[in-house]
Amino acid sequence: MKFGFFDDLNKEYVITTPETPYPWINYLGSQAFFSLISNTAGGYSFYKDAKLRRITRFRYNNVPLDLGGGRYYYLYDNGDFWSPGFAPAKKELEYYECRHGMGYTKITGRRNGIETKITFFVPLDYNGEVHKVSIVNTSNQVKNVKLFSFLEWCLWNAQEDSTNFQRNFSTGEVEVKGSVIYHKTEYKERRDHYAFFSVNAPISGFDSDRESFLGTYHGFDNPQVVARGESNNSVADGWSPIASHCVEISLQPKESKELVFILGYAENKLEEKWEYQVGEVDTDGLLLSSVAPNGTNVINKKKAEEMIAKYATVKAVDQALLELKDYWDKLLSKYNVKSHDDKLNRMVNIWNQYQCMVTFNLSRSASYFESGIGRGMGFRDSNQDLLGFVHQIPDRARERIIDLASTQLPDGGAYHQYQPLTKKGNDEIGGNFNDDPLWLILAVTAYIKETGDYDILEVNTPYDNKLELAKPLSDHLKRAFNHVIENLGPHGLPLIGRADWNDCLNLNCFSMDPGESFQTVTSKDGKVAESVMIAGMFTYIGEEYAILMDKVGNNEESIRAMKEVENMRDVIMKHGYDGSWFLRAYDDFGRKIGSDECEEGKIFIESQGFCVMGKCGLNDGKAQKALDSVEKRLGTKFGLVLNNPAFTRYYVEYGEISTYPAGYKENAGIFCHNNAWIMCAEAVIGRGDKAFDYYTKIAPAYTEEYSEIHRLEPYVYAQMVAGKDARRFGEAKNSWLTGTASWNFVAISQYILGIKPEYDGLMIDPAIPTDWEVYQITREFRGDRYDITIVNPYHVSKGVKKLVVDAKEVEGNIIPVFGDGLEHKVKVILG
Ligand code: BGC
Ligand code: NOJ
Numbered sequence: 001m002k003f004g005f006f007d008d009l010n011k012e013y014v015i016t017t018p019e020t021p022y023p024w025i026n027y028l029g030s031q032a033f034f035s036l037i038s039n040t041a042g043g044y045s046f047y048k049d050a051k052l053r054r055i056t057r058f059r060y061n062n063v064p065l066d067l068g069g070g071r072y073y074y075l076y077d078n079g080d081f082w083s084p085g086f087a088p089a090k091k092e093l094e095y096y097e098c099r100h101g102m103g104y105t106k107i108t109g110r111r112n113g114i115e116t117k118i119t120f121f122v123p124l125d126y127n128g129e130v131h132k133v134s135i136v137n138t139s140n141q142v143k144n145v146k147l148f149s150f151l152e153w154c155l156w157n158a159q160e161d162s163t164n165f166q167r168n169f170s171t172g173e174v175e176v177k178g179s180v181i182y183h184k185t186e187y188k189e190r191r192d193h194y195a196f197f198s199v200n201a202p203i204s205g206f207d208s209d210r211e212s213f214l215g216t217y218h219g220f221d222n223p224q225v226v227a228r229g230e231s232n233n234s235v236a237d238g239w240s241p242i243a244s245h246c247v248e249i250s251l252q253p254k255e256s257k258e259l260v261f262i263l264g265y266a267e268n269k270l271e272e273k274w275e276y277q278v279g280e281v282d283t284d285g286l287l288l289s290s291v292a293p294n295g296t297n298v299i300n301k302k303k304a305e306e307m308i309a310k311y312a313t314v315k316a317v318d319q320a321l322l323e324l325k326d327y328w329d330k331l332l333s334k335y336n337v338k339s340h341d342d343k344l345n346r347m348v349n350i351w352n353q354y355q356c357m358v359t360f361n362l363s364r365s366a367s368y369f370e371s372g373i374g375r376g377m378g379f380r381d382s383n384q385d386l387l388g389f390v391h392q393i394p395d396r397a398r399e400r401i402i403d404l405a406s407t408q409l410p411d412g413g414a415y416h417q418y419q420p421l422t423k424k425g426n427d428e429i430g431g432n433f434n435d436d437p438l439w440l441i442l443a444v445t446a447y448i449k450e451t452g453d454y455d456i457l458e459v460n461t462p463y464d465n466k467l468e469l470a471k472p473l474s475d476h477l478k479r480a481f482n483h484v485i486e487n488l489g490p491h492g493l494p495l496i497g498r499a500d501w502n503d504c505l506n507l508n509c510f511s512m513d514p515g516e517s518f519q520t521v522t523s524k525d526g527k528v529a530e531s532v533m534i535a536g537m538f539t540y541i542g543e544e545y546a547i548l549m550d551k552v553g554n555n556e557e558s559i560r561a562m563k564e565v566e567n568m569r570d571v572i573m574k575h576g577y578d579g580s581w582f583l584r585a586y587d588d589f590g591r592k593i594g595s596d597e598c599e600e601g602k603i604f605i606e607s608q609g610f611c612v613m614g615k616c617g618l619n620d621g622k623a624q625k626a627l628d629s630v631e632k633r634l635g636t637k638f639g640l641v642l643n644n645p646a647f648t649r650y651y652v653e654y655g656e657i658s659t660y661p662a663g664y665k666e667n668a669g670i671f672c673h674n675n676a677w678i679m680c681a682e683a684v685i686g687r688g689d690k691a692f693d694y695y696t697k698i699a700p701a702y703t704e705e706y707s708e709i710h711r712l713e714p715y716v717y718a719q720m721v722a723g724k725d726a727r728r729f730g731e732a733k734n735s736w737l738t739g740t741a742s743w744n745f746v747a748i749s750q751y752i753l754g755i756k757p758e759y760d761g762l763m764i765d766p767a768i769p770t771d772w773e774v775y776q777i778t779r780e781f782r783g784d785r786y787d788i789t790i791v792n793p794y795h796v797s798k799g800v801k802k803l804v805v806d807a808k809e810v811e812g813n814i815i816p817v818f819g820d821g822l823e824h825k826v827k828v829i830l831g
Contacts (some may be wrong), residue, residue: 001708005213006701006715008342011328011350014716015098018086019370021711021727025368025736026100028129029122032135033265035129036121036366037105039098040071040087044154045129047265050365050372054150054158055195055265059239060782061370062176067220071120071131076146076229084109084116090222100715102328102354114137114251124327128264128307132317135258137251145251148226150244150259151197152210153183159373160187173242173297174208181208181243184299186195193267196304197243200260200312204248205231210240248657256718258314266303320805331357331392335749336377339775343701348748351700355741356388360400362737365420369719369734374418376426379404380501383439383741387446389741391757391780394451401443402461405476410463412437412476412483413497424465434487434497435534437480439542444477445544449757450816454552465703478557481545484538484565489530489586491560491575492567492632494538495583496531501656502642503604504666506655507587530586532594532607534578538568539614551759565614567790572616581629582607584643594643598732601654603633604643608675612684622673624685630678631690638730639670640678641723658766663726670721673696676743683767685753688797691752691771701742706730717741755779762786763815764803764828770795784818788826801831 003024015024023038034050035494036043036058044058057066063548072088074081083093085098085107091585095110119132130366137143155161155168175182196753203334207213207225212234215224224230231246249257272290311317334732339488360677362381364374384403388396407415407425415425425431448454456473464471464475487495499505507529546561576583584594608626617623634640649659660667675698682691694703698721704714709730712718718732751758755777762781770792777788795800800813804827810816815826 001706002022002704003707004098004714006346006704007695008350010099010101011332012101013351013713015100016096018093018098021708024098026105027107027464028103029738030103030121030124031359031372032490033122033129034126034361035120035122035365036368038066038070038368039100039105039107039586040070040083041072041105041107041118041120041338042064042066042068042087042787044069045265046372047127047159047267049376049419050362051158051419052421054154054156054264054372057154057161058261059162060174064261066368071129072150072152072220073116073118073133074148074223074226075111075114075116075135076148076226077114077143078122079113081226082109082111082112082119083424089226090221095440100465102332103324106764110138110145112598113137113141114143114145119321120147120721121324124323126268126310126320127305130264130311130317130320130638131261131263132314132321133259134253134256134260135249136256136397137253137343138146138776140253142253143249143251145249145260146204146229147247147249148150148223148231148244149197149199150213150220150223151242151246151263152194153241155185155244156187157631158371163374165344167242172236172237172238173240174236174243175612176235177209177301178827179203179245181206181300182304182519183241183243183247183676184297184438187242189242193265194299194304195263195265196301196308197245198262198264198304198308199245199247200308205233207232207244208233208235208241209236210242213242213244214592220299228674234363240714254427260311260314260317262308262311264304266307266309268300268303273774275801277393278290281428290642300481301323311784315711318390328354334391335755337753337775339400339772341366343696344748345700347699348745348753351715352717352741352745353388355736356385356745357392358716359385359737359741360389360396363420364737368734370737373645376417377404378417378759379407379414380416380433380439383443384739385506385742386443388745390443390447390450394447394453397443397447398451398453398456401447401456402473405440405473406441406462406465408437408440408476408480410469410479412481413737414440432497433499433503434484434495434531435500435537437483438537439533440480441477441545442541443550444542446628446757448548449759450781452759457552467678470593474552477546478547481542481561482744484534488588489528491530491586492571493530493532493575493586495527496533496534499610500531500534500602501537502533502657502666504656505585505593507593507653527588527719528586528590529588532572532583532585533604533610535568535572536607536610536612536614536757537580539565539572539616540610541614542568544616547759553780569614570614572611573622576611577617577622577626578605582611582624589653593654600645600647600651601643601657602645604631604677605630605634605640605671605674606642607676609681612681613677615684618685623681625682627678627685627687627690635640635731637697638703638721638723639672641668641725642666642671642674643668646723647726661726663723663729665720668723668725670698670723672719672721672740673719673738673743676740676747679744679747683747683754683798686767688752688767689769691747691767695744695748695752698740699748703732704789712726718743753777753819756792757781758814761816764788764790764800764813764815764826764830765798766800773784782819783821785823786826787823788813788815788828790828792830792831794831796830799830800828802806802829803827 062068549558646662
């Protein structure tokens with residue numbers, strides 16, 4: 001069953017009912033100001049950092065679902081009131097539609113002959129959310145309605161905001177000036193920053209105190225001010241500050257009016273010192289604010305006034321919307337496929353790339369499953385996210401690489417996470433996830449292949465954010481590579497540390513004391529658990545490092561690295577393969593994990609993917625055998641489960657993985673992230689049919705058909721779908737912020753459709769279903785455009801028989817870099 005449809009022409013998903021199986025959200029903003037917005041306008045906004053600069057309040061895990069806060073509108077018409085986005089009033093609408101597009105959301109709702117369409121977006125280079133509200137009187141009578149706006153301010157630090165009430169209830173400060181409501185509560189540092197909510201029309205009333213607006217015992221569904229049709233003009237003093245305007249609108253039959261609301265954020269930095277300024281600078285270089293003689297906080301409103309003036313007219317707003325559209329059209333045109341399969345086209349050309357931008361921006365911080373206060377930027381996560389984003393805005397990828405590498409530790413390991421605002425490694429979480437450093441190498445090689453910018457290797461980059469420890473980025477890669485081989489276990493396989501990619505496989509972290517948490521207790525033994533997955537990653541990514549060293553002329557290092565990689569392949573085949581598939585690990589006692597010998601968890605997906613991508617067992621059929629085992633043991637109609645059989649009880653020596661009920665999350669859930677590794681592995685061994693079949697099992701455009709089972713947004717990937725052992729088999733959780741986005745983009749764009757950036761050009765190496773006849777790709781690469789037609793007359797999966805570039809045949813399968821900024825016609829014949 002579907003709850004909407006794709007409008008590919010407009011690059012939108014159109015939701016036709018407010019009661020989707022779960023809130024289906026979108027993201028606004030892609031630079032510094034971000035918002036989450038659901039299909040009924042729930043969600044919140046923040047500036048740069050969802051924890052430290054939260055602008056509006058949102059209650060996670062609230063009841064009813066998605067009524068934890070939003071930018072809400074209410075229409076009041078002669079004793080009746082409703083919300084055009086359905087929530088929060090939840091009065092029946094004659095018509096409802098939500099269009100989630102690229103960086104904007106449009107919600108339309110009609111009742112009593114009044115149709116209201118609200119377009120929400122964050123303009124480019126703008127620290128605010130703009131709402132264009134269009135109201136049409138579709139009836140034959142004159143209508144005198146009142147429009148009430150509403151949002152609730154968060155007191156900046158979202159964690160404090162939801163915990164420290166003894167303080168918060170006394171700090172709230174607002175100021176109302178004309179049609180602008182300023183939120184100027186200060187956080188402890190007394191920064192000179194503020195948020196505002198404005199409308200470009202005179203208001204007949206306002207409210208800024210929540211209780212006055214709602215009534216002490218009423219909710220967002222029934223605010224007393226709206227029910228009465230009359231604002232209280234309340235000025236918040238402590239408690240919970242909000243912003244609500246009331247605009248009176250008179251409409252002749254068929255007449256329409258348009259308004260512009262702006263939710264903005266402004267901060268005054270030291271150089272913007274102004275006359276009231278008496279403060280000092282806080283840790284972020286922001287001015288501490290000044291305090292007026294009566295003890296109230298004085299803010300410099302100049303920035304807000306400029307921001308409001310910029311979008312004072314609907315014309316300016318429409319222009320900004322066009323610019324946003326143009327921006328996205330350009331970004332998305334860098335990789336474009338035309339095939340016989342509409343679902344494939346819309347995934348590749350629109351939604352997968354869009355999700356890659358969102359994951360690049362937000363890592364694992366803020367979604368409807370990540371609270372914005374739990375996690376910031378992940379080292380492994382962000383490096384992987386970059387793989388699906390680097391072709392879009394390489395400069396931002398470059399900056400991110402340096403940020404990430406700056407948190408690397410001098411021993412080559414890495415802080416597992418950092419907070420986006422401070423960009424400093426998170427001490428509480430620390431490091432010791434031994435896969436982390438390798439992802440940096442993968443990100444850097446992907447960046448250089450995309451851009452040809454070898455200079456990045458020379459950038460002097462701190463370790464542990466300490467400038468005095470700075471070394472060229474190439475040194476970071478070397479230490480990352482060495483970190484693996486300097487930490488080998490008894491079988492010569494890499495030590496796993498706290499965990500590798502699978503955060504929940506905690507083989508050194510056990511305690512026999514049931515009172516203790518598995519995450520904080522370390523092994524009482526030697527911590528010698530080893531990871532075959534890291535070994536596989538090392539053969540794949542270590543070789544990338546060796547090739548890069550060769551490219552930059554460091555032959556000695558390249559040869560050394562290659563030797564280590566080949567050695568690791570031998571070790572894997574000797575100690576890491578058992579029966580018909582790759583083992584997953586050895587635990588701290590030297591026992592096999594992911595072996596037929598095990599009672600449960602006999603086979604795991606991760607090592608199969610990476611060992612094959614790392615060319616282990618390619619020549620003796622073992623790779624193929626491992627992938628056959630994957631299909632047989634892990635395959636389901638909704639995708640591949642992570643391990644099998646699922647753990648049915650808690651095993652202290654396995655850690656968190658066995659704490660999940662069978663079929664959920666890392667315990668035999670369908671982890672969409674690593675399904676992509678199997679697609680890549682199948683492509684490596686040339687089985688395009690299987691690779692593509694796995695692709696279609698989890699790609700949202702294909703799962704849209706059964707949205708009632710899947711339940712999450714049919715336009716973006718979720719991290720996990722409940723596996724075959726789960727009662728809710730096929731149901732997804734944790735949409736949006738997942739490495740699934742970038743890896744599936746890598747799998748489809750590079751491994752299956754086969755357009756791979758390489759140091760010396762674009763490699764053409766498809767692995768497609770044999771029944772495909774032809775498809776076309778346009779790819780922007782280092783300033784040139786390639787228009788590539790791939791034909792498959794012999795119905796093969798893999799193998800380039802002929803490559804013709806600009807009417808000239810080229811040897812091999814690499815399209816050279818021309819660097820002339822022109823379009824080049826490429827014809828590829830498979831066979
Ligand atoms: C989840 C993992 C996640 C980790 C983050 C675990 O509870 O199962 O998927 O990576 O938390 O800390
Ligand atoms: C989600 C985390 O963000 C990611 O880093 C991890 O690899 C997977 N879960 C698997 O545990």
